[in-house]
Amino acid sequence: MSHPKKFLTIKPEIRVLGVDDGKFFLHAQGTVIVVGVVFRGGYSIDGVMHTNILIDGLDATEKFASMINTSPHHRQLRLVMLNGITFGGFNIVDINRLYAATGLPVLSLTHEKPDLEAVHKALKNLPNSEERWKLIVKAGEIYEIINNGATVYLTLAGISLADAQIIIRLTSTRGCLPEPLRVAHLIASGISP
Amino acid sequence: MSHPKKFLTIKPEIRVLGVDDGKFFLHAQGTVIVVGVVFRGGYSIDGVMHTNILIDGLDATEKFASMINTSPHHRQLRLVMLNGITFGGFNIVDINRLYAATGLPVLSLTHEKPDLEAVHKALKNLPNSEERWKLIVKAGEIYEIINNGATVYLTLAGISLADAQIIIRLTSTRGCLPEPLRVAHLIASGISP
Numbered sequence: 001m002s003h004p005k006k007f008l009t010i011k012p013e014i015r016v017l018g019v020d021d022g023k024f025f026l027h028a029q030g031t032v033i034v035v036g037v038v039f040r041g042g043y044s045i046d047g048v049m050h051t052n053i054l055i056d057g058l059d060a061t062e063k064f065a066s067m068i069n070t071s072p073h074h075r076q077l078r079l080v081m082l083n084g085i086t087f088g089g090f091n092i093v094d095i096n097r098l099y100a101a102t103g104l105p106v107l108s109l110t111h112e113k114p115d116l117e118a119v120h121k122a123l124k125n126l127p128n129s130e131e132r133w134k135l136i137v138k139a140g141e142i143y144e145i146i147n148n149g150a151t152v153y154l155t156l157a158g159i160s161l162a163d164a165q166i167i168i169r170l171t172s173t174r175g176c177l178p179e180p181l182r183v184a185h186l187i188a189s190g191i192s193p
Numbered sequence: 194m195s196h197p198k199k200f201l202t203i204k205p206e207i208r209v210l211g212v213d214d215g216k217f218f219l220h221a222q223g224t225v226i227v228v229g230v231v232f233r234g235g236y237s238i239d240g241v242m243h244t245n246i247l248i249d250g251l252d253a254t255e256k257f258a259s260m261i262n263t264s265p266h267h268r269q270l271r272l273v274m275l276n277g278i279t280f281g282g283f284n285i286v287d288i289n290r291l292y293a294a295t296g297l298p299v300l301s302l303t304h305e306k307p308d309l310e311a312v313h314k315a316l317k318n319l320p321n322s323e324e325r326w327k328l329i330v331k332a333g334e335i336y337e338i339i340n341n342g343a344t345v346y347l348t349l350a351g352i353s354l355a356d357a358q359i360i361i362r363l364t365s366t367r368g369c370l371p372e373p374l375r376v377a378h379l380i381a382s383g384i385s386p
Contacts, residue, residue: 035384043236044367045376048383174237183238187380190241191228 004160005105007078013041015076016171017104018180019064020083021053023192028055032088034064035188038073039180042173047073048187056089056126064093065101074102079167081180082108085139085155086119090126092135095157105158109168109181113153114142150176197353198298200271206234208269209364210297211373212257213276214246216385221248225281227257228381231266232373235366240266241380249282249319257286258294267295272360274373275301278332278348279312283319285328288350298351302361302374306346307335343369 015038022033031052038047051067053060068074085093085108095106119136123129143154143161147168156164171178177185208231215226224245231240244260246253261267278286278301288299312329316322336347336354340361349357364371370378 033384045238045379048379050384186238186241187384191226191243191380191384 003158004156004163005158006160007163007166010163010166010170011041012170014078014167014170015040015046015073016079016081016167016178016180017068017073017077018081018083018178018182018184020181020184020188021087022188024055024088025193030055033188033191034060034067034087035184035191036067036071037180037184037187038071038077039171039183042171042179045183046076047071049073053088053091055091057091058128058131060087060091061094061097061101065098068102068104077104079159080104080106081178082106083181083185084108084110084114085136090123090132092132094135095139095155099158106156107159107164107167108139108155109152109178111150111152111176113144113151148172148176152176196351197349197356198351199353200356200359203356203359203363204234205363207271207360207363208233208239208266209272209274209360209371209373210261210266210270211274211276211371211375211377213374213377213381214280215381217248217281218386223248226381226384227253227260227280228377228384229260229264230373230377230380231264231270232364232371232376235364235372238376239269240264242266246281246284248284250284251321251324253280253284254287254290254294258291261295261297270297272352273297273299274364274371275299276374276378277301277303277307278329283316283325285325287328288332288348292351298356299349300352300357300360301332301348302345302371304343304345304369306337306344341365341369345369 018037024032034051036049040046049071051063053063099106123132139155211230217225227244229242242264244256246256292299316325332348
């Protein structure tokens with residue numbers, strides 16, 4: 001577990017990157033688009049970036065890091081929010097390594113309770129299943145919090161639970177999902193085939 | 194020129210679709226993505242849609258109409274805002290035909306002054322240049338207005354200048370461009386190669 005970065009102040013206009021993946025057809029091969037949206041607090045969009053990752057591949061962490069590090073928004077960003085830690089099927093993000101590679105704390109959030117047993121079973125049908133499972137275990141503790149009346153589930157790298165909750169609350173202006181994640185989802189789905 | 198639709202009321206949360214195209218390499222062939230963003234007034238994103246049009250093709254009007262008419266947001270929409278009328282190079286939208294096909298008034302807005310003479314000249318290098326030029330002429334009068342301190346240029350189909358100005362002012366919460374167009378541009382560029 002990475003040492004949490006301490007936020008000295010959390011400004012209402014804090015720049016947060018929300019990341020989600022596009023849709024793809026079941027049993028598809030190849031790549032899927034991943035979209036990152038730069039939000040200023042919970043209100044305004046400052047930019048959009050993208051990368052492509054292999055469906056069921058092992059390159060998500062590296063591709064996300066490179067998308068973020070090469071973006072002109074990198075220096076303004078204070079936090080990365082991921083919609084869960086599995087993208088493009090079972091291409092799993094190592095949130096601690098993403099934190100180390102970008103210098104930005106990482107928070108993954110889902111509103112469905114992660115079913116680790118089902119994931120462990122499903123992984124067995126894929127190559128490198130043990131490596132993938134280790135990334136899931138390595139993501140660390142899953143926290144359950146109530147956000148705008150709904151339960152959401154978090155894993156954290158480089159940020160304390162207290163700071164994560166402040167930023168989630170601040171950016172959740174339109175429901176139980178923070179705007180960076182709600183809008184990343186709308187864009188990634190809206191541009192998918 | 195189509196008969197302008199009269200807006201009985203213009204609500205602060207009026208649903209407006211902003212449309213812009215992605216980037217492509219000069220002299221590229223094939224298609225380019227066009228993104229539509231559903232905005233609720235000037236603040237919040239309700240959805241994202243997309244289509245693909247031929248670079249320098251003649252299918253923009255038809256593809257835009259089909260993207261809008263098949264969207265689950267169609268019935269909530271009150272206005273379509275286009276970033277100019279040429280997309281994917283010189284694939285020109287017939288704004289009056291788009292209005293007729295979707296039932297939604299269409300407003301095109303640019304912050305660069307349209308240089309019709311240069312366009313007429315450039316068109317001569319393309320097939321169907323007369324047909325394309327007719328679409329530009331058919332778009333009708335170009336209005337010049339000041340929005341948040343900057344000059345912008347409009348063409349209109351199915352909406353009066355007075356109503357257009359009210360909606361432009363209402364949705365321009367972050368500068369001289371209405372949010373639906375500013376964000377459509379960020380998304381379309383951000384997901385381009």
